Amino acid sequence: MEPPQTKGTVTPLASLFSEQEARKAASYVEERIREKREEMNRLQGFVDENDNLISLVKKLPRSSITTSWRVFQSFIF
Numbered sequence: 001m002e003p004p005q006t007k008g009t010v011t012p013l014a015s016l017f018s019e020q021e022a023r024k025a026a027s028y029v030e031e032r033i034r035e036k037r038e039e040m041n042r043l044q045g046f047v048d049e050n051d052n053l054i055s056l057v058k059k060l061p062r063s064s065i066t067t068s069w070r071v072f073q074s075f076i077f
Contacts, residue, residue: 013022
């Protein structure tokens with residue numbers, strides 16, 4: 001059986017980027033992750049509030065829903 005043929009070379013990342021550049025890039029990525037997590041938490045809060053509102057509306061008697069919807073429309077339109 002023939003030995004596997006070498007297809008390329010391995011270049012250590014340390015030879016391409018300085019330690020300072022790598023730390024700076026890692027810091028940048030960590031900051032972006034933090035920002036996205038904050039945004040996701042904010043959106044999750046919005047979803048939770050909407051779920052609560054839907055739950056409350058479902059508990060209203062049918063005649064109250066029409067009245068409530070008209071009041072709600074007057075605020076948003």
